[in-house]
Amino acid sequence: VSGRACLGGYDHRSPELQATQKAKSDTTGIDKCWFEPESHSRTSSIPSCLPVSGRASLGGYDHRSPEVQATQKADTTGVDKCWWVAVLAFVMTTMESSSSRCSGFLMVGIMEQMNVDRGLASWPVSLIGSLIDCGGLLSGPLSELFTTVPVLVGGCVLAATGIIASAFAPNITWLTITLGAMHGLGLGIVITMLQVLISMYFERYRGAANGIMFAGSTASAFIFPHLLLFLGNTYGFRGSLLLFGAVLMNMVAVSIAFREPPWVRLQRINSRKGVERTQRLSLSTVQADDGTKVSAIEAVLRNIRSVLQCAMIYVLVITWLVFCYNYDIFFSTVVDFAMDKGVSLEDAVSFITYTSITDLVGRVILPILTDRGFLERSTLMALDYFLLGLCALSLPFCESHWTLLAACLGVALFLGCAITMQSVLMAQYLGLEKLAVGYTVLGAFCGPALLGKAPFVGFFRDDLGSYNEMFWVLGSLGFLVCVIWVLVSLVDKRRARKWQPDIAGSFNRPKT
Template sequence: MPPAAASNLGYTPPDGGWGWAVVFGAFISIGFSYAFPKSLTIYFKEIQEYFDVSYSEIAWVSSVMLASMYAGGPVSSILVNRYGSRPVVMVGGVMVCTAMVLASFGTTIIHLYLCIGVIGGFGLAFNLQPALTIIGTYFHVKRPMANGLAMTGSPVVLSTLAPLNQFLFDSFGWRGSFLILGSIVLNCCVAGSLMRPVNKNASPEPKAEASECNGAAVEETAGTPSANLLTEENQSGSKSPGCMDKFIDFSLFKHRGFLIYLVGNVVMFFGFFAPVVFLAPYAKHLGIDEYSAAFLLSIFALVDMFIRPATGLIGNTKLIRPRIQYFFSFAVSYNGLCHLLCPLADGYVGLVVYAVFLGLAFGMVSALLFEVLMDLVGAHRFSSAVGLVTIIECGPVLLGPPLSGALVDIFGDYKYLYYACGVFMLVPGIFFFIMHYFNYKRLDEEQRQAEAVDMRTSYHSCEEAVELKTGRDDKTVPETEG
């Protein structure tokens, strides 16, 4: 394990204990957040026929839900900063349940947009962001591993919900299935109940000078050269967030590492989801039967399921952890290369090989996506950071698949879609490599300057102490006999 460093929290995270129960709760909450919009596509064909709408109109149900989940990030951040993760996740579970129950009585496609898309999407936002935030309060040394295990919830829940939804659809139709799914998603409330706030008084962090702002300890100084462990003055050019920033920290837009992450991710998300969405249609386009095409997604999900915790373990090693941003840059670039080479895959065997490598690439990025953000801004600012990032990423998440589909409509061939997605992933991957090289270099320089200032301050303090003692000795005159 790498040595524990200052956590910017004002206390030492337990890195275990009840934290593993919290990881299990986050596993469930994150799993439903990412898997639920994808799993609902099983019902689309019957709903499309029932309401007599086009495929593009019915496809907006999942798109609006996913976009609402990202757009609800800042609201979720404000609530988490004010009330903590536990109540927010439980409210989110109730919202998604309510959305599914109301949708089961839907009479128009607009009704589904509002219920599933908007209400359900915001409920998923209340499940996702608090689950990511609370892991940073319980873990520091083992945080990459904990994040990797929690993010594994997405492929596990998806692989469970897909066959379950098919069974419910065959047995009860889409209306009855929505009622049952509403009760199933209440498990998020159980997951939220596990997210007990960390006991900050149990193990105070040594030599940490902290100030209180609305009950949240914010460390004033830090002392290691990691990307998130320098002073906020060095990182952003401004002081740490004050009490006026209690709701959401907009000073992050002056934070160098945060801006690097944000710019790269906005470009990356235009090509992140589309290759997965169009994998089965691409296989059918090549003349592969629909069951074999669907099996490609199963292969992808299986590989994704195992690579996420493995990525967390690798990211937690002594070699990778101090420069984990390079690991993330490699994962993004690797995604781009996979997509660029996909059109060269020959026949079904070639697509199986691509599905395996796509699962590796997608799982690596997913496992590191929020860990590297926490590494850049620190755990105490992560809640605000992820809220700001998700609302900005809402646009690429919503527009990426439709734009990719438009390329298929224009050229009549899927290979141009994969070329475009490859470029959208490879360019930000190279951007991350270059910018993080200069960012790490700058951080090392700032660390050396901070150490030099500390040495000079200590030297002057010693001089003043010597002068003060000398002055006292000079004033002391020994008594002599007359």
């Protein structure tokens, strides 16, 4: 047929030939009826979904189903462009980190209000940190059942309610349940869901987006300690807790503004089509509902099994454990350690402000090196933990004020980079589908181990009488993680050399 493809009445010629023919037909009136608007429905004898990546090879026409086309369009128009999500996550993290940054105020207030010693007063504060670190234990399965945003809102409500209920606590047991368990678990759910949402919206610039989000923790250190101190002096400890909970209620309003990206929603809808077909074939509504519940639970269990079979989850668990011990212990003992070295109390307290600045630089700036392609992510992790271990090992040998400050600044810098890259690598190696469940597995492994932080510090400071040996152990653990990530980097490069697809050929080669 001249000027027309013979397959089902479609014009399968190249776009250049079509444009030339259109120009000719404008003067002659030939074949004008074949230039139909794209919104008109067309029927064709060609199969609607050809085994071609991207577009069918016949004249460049996209023969994929409308659902696949919509998913591809969403993938190309939304990923790495929704920076408002990172800004909202920054605001959420600023409020989420407030209780951790104000742990000293809370502990002193508990001792004075409840008239208890340091051991009992430390329980609610310690429980907050432990439950934050293993918040994915509940948020992963819940997000599989109710999606990400409702779980995020529920975590915000739980965190704020725990603080408000603590204002009415009659004893330390009540306070441990409300402030430690409820508030800590809510914060763990919030930070886990924020990391999942950031990973959904960003791929290439995932490091920068996570850095912006985690920068909220540093900003919180400059805002909430002064705010709580003012509230405590004005309204007392109980009144400050009540108003603090009211401030954290703003997390609920901000969390409602989040939305899952359209490509994730489409993927979830497509994955549930099989369940819907099963429901239509069921004999009754009750059987259909039961089938849906079983399918959801089976999906969670299947994802957990898949994550446990992934070797990288164990690398990520070890990395997270070493990070939590280094981060929590360093920032909780840096003032006491500096005073042991002869630094005055005023200068030792100023270390917290200085290290917060380098912590912010590590969270935001260093991950951009991987986003811009200067370093591979696994290579940056290996280099980061090597330098972290080096700085931690050097702390006991620092005798002057300035050398100790320089070593502390280095530790904070590389700890900031490590927390951002942990989230990035979780998404890279587990994928978005298993990311929430991956945090569940991470919390299950790390939760019990993180309860040993207090005895770990007490053994070195109280039994051995010095922090020096403790920092030697922490630095050695950093070197261990460095060696692990060097091996991961070598394995990744070896796999990349073995798997080199012919991208150009896959687009130019005709498909049959």
